Each structure stands twice: as structure tokens, then as C-alpha cells.
Amino acid sequence: MTRYYFHLFEDGNLDLDEIGMLLPDASAAHREAVKGAQSMATEERRCHRELRGQSLVIVDEHGAHIVTVPFQMADGRVTLH
């Protein structure tokens, strides 16, 4: 298991994840990041805020960049009509 960190890029700042999450590999980290970005994009809509270029930046415990997941990409907007 490796600890992965999910930093949040928002409004021009990188808000560092100081807790991280133990996961089996980088693809598991990628999957968690997509679910996280979906969940957080939903939250933005719930609070009546537009997405403004936020993304999750995933690095491993050595600081190596794994993937960046923009909220916009993960946002599965569902409309009724």
C-alpha cells in the first residue's frame, strides 16, 4: 500500500492534502480522484456555485505526480429535459 495525497487546486491556490490515503496502486488513486472530483463538483452545484477550474492533483508519497482530475471532466451533469 502506498500513501497518495489529493491536493486541491482552487482559485489559483494549491491546497495541500496533509492526511492522504493508503491505496494499493496509482490506478486506485486515479479512481478515487475521479469519484472525489464528481462528489465535490456535485457539492458546488448544491451550493449554487459554478465550477471555476478546480482540479484534484494526485501525488504519491515521494511527491511524484500521478494524475490531475479537473472537476469539469468528472462532472456528470444529469438533466431531466
Place this chain on the structure above:
Amino acid sequence: MILEGFACRYGMTPNGKRQIFSFHIPGDIPDMQSIHLSVMDHTLGTICASKVAFIPHETVRALCRRWPRIGDVFWRDTLIDAAVFRTWMMGIGRRSAFARIAHLFCELYLRFKAVGLTNGAGFNLPITQAEIGDALGLSTVHVNRTLQELRGENLIVLRGGSLTVPDWEALKQAGEFDPTYLHLQNREAGAGQSQLTAV
């Protein structure tokens, strides 16, 4: 009955997603929900190494028939379970992730306090970020980010599996928390009536 440890009530979707309906701490008898039902429609599970006592349903039913006031207390207990479900539903449907997590910590803090398991403003909380996510309908990463927001605002301190609440009023406000639904005041069933009689 949970004697030591921590348990949860949950259900699963066909594709394996878990929804946690409630958390249970020492002193709780979570299976009261099925005392008069022949089939259980959900599952109870422990979250960490726990010590539990099993009481046969028929023993509890016989106890309630023999001692109706004990029956009243168990009825009251399941009504409070229902109040907790309603309050969680309100949170999952209508509160922000930030308020949902703050609300859960307020609830757990008061419940641990009620059974004497707090240590000052702190208590042992053996749950993972994934379990908080499954309880509140949030992804694990979202829980992780929100916990850091709560820490950043000094509403919680997480250290070595324990959670400390430095400013109770501030956490209550963040969680839009009103403790009425836990009915911790006036614990004795029918206590209000006794007072009236005394007057």
C-alpha cells in the same frame, strides 16, 4: 448490545456500494429495530474489534411483557433511532459536506459523552474516511478534503485515532446541530408525567 467497540447499521446496493444508516457505540442495542420483525432488512457490523452481548429476542419480549416500564424504555430507544434516521436524511439531502461531517461529529461527541466515554473534549473515534463517506454519501477524497477544512478552521483536532472538539459552540454552528433529536434530556420515559403528578 455493544459492550466495547464501534458498530454500524448498513445496506448494500446490487453493485456493492454501501450506505451506513447509523453508528453504534457501547451501551447501544442496535438490533431493537428487528425485535418484532421476523426478517431483518439490513445488516449490522462492527467497525473495529468489539465486544458484543447477544440477547435472544424472545427474552427481551418476555421482559417487556413482564415489566412494561422496561418495554417503554426500549420503545423510546427505537423512537430515538428513528429520530436519528430522520436527522441523517435531512443532512444527506440538504446539508453541505462541511455541515454533514460537522453534524456527525457533534452527534457522536454527545452520544459518547452521554455514556461517559469522552475524555475532556475528546473521544476515541475508530472510523475511517471511507466509512464517514459511506455514512454521509460522500466520496472518500471529498471526506478527506472536508476534514482538512474542519481542521483548518480549528473545529476539530484529529490525533492518533481520537477526535477533540476545541470549540463546541463553533462546531455546533458549523454542523447546524440541534441536539433535540437525541432526546438526552429528560431521559426517563414518562418523567414529564411524574413531575405533573408531583405538582
